[in-house]
Amino acid sequence: MTKSELITAIAQSYPQLSASDADIAVKTILEAMTDSLANGQRIEIRGFGSFSLSERSPRVGRNPKTGEKVQVPGKKVPHFKAGKQLREEVDYKNQTKN
Secondary structure, three states: OOHHHHHHHHHHHOOOOOHHHHHHHHHHHHHHHHHHHHOOOOEEEOOOEEEEEEEEOOEEEEOOOOOOEEEEOOEEEEEEEEOHHHHHHHHHHHHHHO
């Protein structure tokens, strides 16, 4: 599902919301989540999952074209861990498809 598909699904599920209202809501939620992670905060959505930051250590990589060694700096990357309810629902729906 893309962001535009999510906006369309929300607008269809809630007829009192216009497509532009749904667009603003989705963008606001995603922006707030991005800001929280950028500030080092953890995000937990009960029944869905949690987002946190993982730290990657600096390492030596290789340039694929030249094979030359390149120093890759350490960085923080977002990490998502699915909640129990989400895992169970996905598993259940996949089992019923087969």
